[in-house]
Amino acid sequence: MEIINFDPVNAYVGGLMLGGSAMMLYLLRGDVAGINGMLTGIIKPIKGEVSWRILFLVGLVLGGLLYRGYGGALETLEPAVDGYWVVLAGLLVGIGATFGSGCTSGHGICGISRWSIRSIMATVTFMASAVVTVFIIRHVVGG
Amino acid sequence: MKSIISLLTGIMFGAGLCISGMVNPMKVINFLDISGTWDPSLGLVMGGGLTVMIIANLIGRRMNRPMYAEYWRLPTRDKLDTQLIVGSAIFGIGWGVGGFCPGPALTAIAYSNSTMLLGVGAYAVGAVLASFIRTGMQKSAVEKRIASA
Numbered sequence: 001m002e003i004i005n006f007d008p009v010n011a012y013v014g015g016l017m018l019g020g021s022a023m024m025l026y027l028l029r030g031d032v033a034g035i036n037g038m039l040t041g042i043i044k045p046i047k048g049e050v051s052w053r054i055l056f057l058v059g060l061v062l063g064g065l066l067y068r069g070y071g072g073a074l075e076t077l078e079p080a081v082d083g084y085w086v087v088l089a090g091l092l093v094g095i096g097a098t099f100g101s102g103c104t105s106g107h108g109i110c111g112i113s114r115w116s117i118r119s120i121m122a123t124v125t126f127m128a129s130a131v132v133t134v135f136i137i138r139h140v141v142g143g
Numbered sequence: 144m145k146s147i148i149s150l151l152t153g154i155m156f157g158a159g160l161c162i163s164g165m166v167n168p169m170k171v172i173n174f175l176d177i178s179g180t181w182d183p184s185l186g187l188v189m190g191g192g193l194t195v196m197i198i199a200n201l202i203g204r205r206m207n208r209p210m211y212a213e214y215w216r217l218p219t220r221d222k223l224d225t226q227l228i229v230g231s232a233i234f235g236i237g238w239g240v241g242g243f244c245p246g247p248a249l250t251a252i253a254y255s256n257s258t259m260l261l262g263v264g265a266y267a268v269g270a271v272l273a274s275f276i277r278t279g280m281q282k283s284a285v286e287k288r289i290a291s292a
Contacts, residue, residue, distance in 0.1 A: 004173060004180045007164060011184035014163020015191020021155040022192065023199035028148050030209030030216050033156065035246040039267065040274040052149040057249055059153015064253025066154065067161035074161060077251060078169035079258040080242035086262040089241025090248070094269020096234025097245055098277060099226050101218065103234060104244040105156075108189055111218075113196035118220060118227055125228050126235035133239025134175040 010073075022110055025056075034106025035060075036097040100126070145211050157250045163188040166250050168242030168259070175239055226277075245270070 022033035029052075038053040068075075081089060097103040100122055102111065107126075111119020164170045165188055173182035208214055238244050241262055243251065248266045251259040 001178055002180050003183065005170065005182045005184065007184045008187050011163045011187035012191045014159045014161070014165065015188035015193075016195055017155055017159030017162065017191075018188065019192040019195025019199070021152040021159060023195050024148060024155075025152045026196075026199055026209070026215075027203055027206070028210045028212075029145055030212040030214060032217060033152070035156075035244075035249065036270060039245065039249070039270050043271055043274060044278070052146060055146055055149040056153035056156075059150045059155075060157035060160075060246065060250045061252045062150075063154040063157020063159070064161055064166065064250045067158045068253060072161055074164060074167055077167050077254045077256045077259055079256065079262070080168040080172045081240060082258045082261075086241055086258055087265040089237045089243070090262040090265025090267075091269035092233055092237025093241065093244060093248065094237075094266040094271070095273040096230050096232070096237055098230065098270050098273035100230025100232075100234050101220070101227055103246070104189075104238075105192075105246050107231075109192035109196055113193055114200050114217070116218070116221070118218070118223060121223055122227055122231040125231035126238060129232045129235030130175050130239035131177060133236045134172055135178060137240065138172075138176055138179055 018105070018109060022105070026110070032106060032110045034102050034110060036094075036103040037101075037106055040098055096126070148211065156246065157253070160247050160250045161253075163191075166247045166254075168247075171238070171242040171244075171247070175242075 025031045025033045038056055041053045042050055079086060093103075100107075102119065102122060104126075107119040107122040112123060160166045163185070165185055170182060171185065173180055174185040203215070234244075243259070243262060243266075245266065248259070248263045252263060
């Protein structure tokens with residue numbers, strides 16, 4: 001094992017911002033900052049439940065644009081895969097997070113912080129399956 | 144006011160994902176590659192998020208209701224089931240292949256990287272499709288219960 005690109009300050013500051021965002025959403029509006037739930041919530045036409053989710057998701061992209069506009073250190077993205085593989089990855093993320101009732105934000109941050117057993121188990125499961133997947137791709141198939 | 148909160152929290156979340164580096168798929172893959180070239184940074188992203196949210200929950204417990212809403216809207220299910228575990232396992236495989244989860248995927252639109260846009264599109268299709276199937280499954284389960292009662 002070799003440790004690379006370790007950037008604890010930016011990672012922690014970014015994490016505090018995610019927490020701050022989730023905190024405001026929770027204490028001001030009573031809502032959970034689960035990104036997958038925001039997206040799937042949009043397609044269920046329940047009155048009063050659509051526009052706030054769209055605004056949040058638009059905000060995500062605006063946040064990215066502001067970061068880039070104000071000279072953020074990360075100038076370009078490095079995709080891990082392309083072609084059919086990126087499509088497969090996207091489909092699995094969408095299908096899995098929806099059937100699993102949440103993703104890294106909803107389970108990993110919001111759910112765990114209120115000690116939800118479902119969120120703790122979901123987070124342990126997707127972390128483990130992601131680590132195993134990377135291990136197989138990089139060290140078994142790619143090794 | 145409630146709409147402004149949604150937009151502002153979204154901006155803060157998106158910027159946080161960029162500053163932390165989590166929006167970059169390669170950084171995520173290196174975070175998950177614990178036996179190879181390991182980049183532990185993203186563990187601190189979760190740590191930072193949890194630090195604030197654990198405090199938020201302590202504050203929330205002392206409040207009768209959210210500041211601008213009538214009640215808290217938290218998930219109601221509290222038992223483990225197969226869907227939760229199998230779904231999470233599938234999500235993890237996708238995360239490990241592509242290096243992006245829902246938040247960073249959507250935030251990545253800001254970079255208009257064609258490969259990532261393809262991934263985001265596939266993610267949205269997968270989520271929407273699964274959501275329809277899941278709603279259908281829940282409906283038929285309820286109908287079965289009514290029919291057998």
